[in-house]
Amino acid sequence: MKWFKMAFVLFFLVIGVRAQQGFKIGLHGGIPIQGEVNEVVSLVAGADLGYLFALGEVVDAGIMTGFVNGFPEKFDSGGADLPHVQFLPLAASFRIWPSNSFSFGADAGYALGLNPGNDGGVYYRPVIGYLMGPRTEVNLSYTGIDTPGQPWATVTLGVLYTFTKNLRR
Secondary structure, eight states, X not given: OHHHHHHHHHHHHHHHHHOOSSEEEEEEEEEEOSHHHHHHEEEEEEEEEEEEEEOXXXXXXXXXXXXXXXXXXXXXXXXXXXXXXXXXXXEEEEEEOSSSSEEEEEEEEEEEEOSTTOOOEEEEEEEEEEEOSSSEEEEXXXXXXXXXXXXXXXXXEEEEEESSOOSOO
């Protein structure tokens, strides 16, 4: 597993050096929707950073990373200080554009656990997006992280901004 993590980080760094167009940055927030995560985390917020290459008129592919923070549940903690649950996802990404303003796709890879006791796990994030302008996208996503013993599942709403001219429009 360590080899996989190191190879993925190296891949991200090498591609990032070449990436001069299609740079994307975004924010998202949401709620947990599954079992034990719902008992320890009340809200989720995060940031996205990545680059997508236009492979044609309808397909984009690239890499994404970011930061995901689960805010501890204060209401049901019984007075105990619960920790924030944090991940650093490293993922391959693809989007399909059936129209000029609508996209769907997914990010898939591995999410490194950042807080103590969090080993991370396999990361997947299906995304539906709507282009609000030439560079601004609003998206809805489901985030799943297969952590040992406590799978992570959230639904988030986000905004993504592209720093280059949109070649598709």
